[in-house]
Amino acid sequence: MQAVQLGGRQELIAFCEAMQRHSTVGSYIRPTQGVTPGYGSEVIFADGSFVHVATAELSCDGPLREPCTVFVQGGTHHMHWALVLLEAVVADLLNSREEKGGSPS
Numbered sequence: 001m002q003a004v005q006l007g008g009r010q011e012l013i014a015f016c017e018a019m020q021r022h023s024t025v026g027s028y029i030r031p032t033q034g035v036t037p038g039y040g041s042e043v044i045f046a047d048g049s050f051v052h053v054a055t056a057e058l059s060c061d062g063p064l065r066e067p068c069t070v071f072v073q074g075g076t077h078h079m080h081w082a083l084v085l086l087e088a089v090v091a092d093l094l095n096s097r098e099e100k101g102g103s104p105s
Contacts, residue, residue: 001073011092012068016046018087019060019072022080023048033064041065 006012016031026048033044040063047059058080062070075081 001071003069003071006062006068006070007092008068009064010095011088012062012064012070013044014091014095015070015084015088016044016060016062018091019058019084020046020048021087022084023058039063 004015006015013031013033020029020031021027023046029048031044031046033042036043036045042064043061044064045059045061047057047061057074059074060070060072062068072081
């Protein structure tokens, strides 16, 4: 398991959504944040290849509060996480461009 601090709430959500899209199970599902018993704030989970107690599972989760840390685990090799990270960065750049009034092209 690795803890990765992201820039903010939107970046954490974008990362979890990218992870889910690159999952072997449930890649069509969009993770949503919400209140979960036992957590002190809203949290988001993405677990599209979760296999109970398997080291090959690919999942991440994080509380939607500062310092916006996502906890990632699993995967069969580092390239899977590289694809997730690349997509999350691209999504963040496109969102930034749209917020500034530019075209997302």
